[in-house]
Amino acid sequence: MFESNGKKLVYAPCDCLPFPTDGIIENADLLIIGNTYIGNVLKNGRIITDAHPLHNELHSMGDLLKIAGEMKIKKIIVTHIEEDWGKTYSDYLELEKEYPNLKFAYDGMIVEL
Numbered sequence: 001m002f003e004s005n006g007k008k009l010v011y012a013p014c015d016c017l018p019f020p021t022d023g024i025i026e027n028a029d030l031l032i033i034g035n036t037y038i039g040n041v042l043k044n045g046r047i048i049t050d051a052h053p054l055h056n057e058l059h060s061m062g063d064l065l066k067i068a069g070e071m072k073i074k075k076i077i078v079t080h081i082e083e084d085w086g087k088t089y090s091d092y093l094e095l096e097k098e099y100p101n102l103k104f105a106y107d108g109m110i111v112e113l
Helices: 061-071 089-098
Strands: 002-004 007-012 030-034 076-079 102-104
Touching: 030 061, 061 076, 089 102
Parallel strands: 007 030, 030 076, 076 102
Antiparallel strands: 002 007
16 A cells, blocks of 8 residues: 555455455555456356355455445546456447546556545
């Protein structure tokens, strides 16, 4: 967690299960988080069932939105977008339209608080 000039940034690139729920990250302006799977269908049609071990390793997009709501996080940037998720960057841009406080990282992205 970084804090400066009244702004708060939380950086959680990987291995953040369970997500910390202490007050230090509450009301963050930005959460940068990695390895989040989007949807339950992977590349080549593989299904992430409720019993799939991936649930013990990564956050789902639903988890992420719930965390952001509970912790009052204003904006989220998802990094480490994996090819295995079976989505194109255009698919991610469509999701950004649906969830205005959610962005998907790309090489060379500049982030301002």
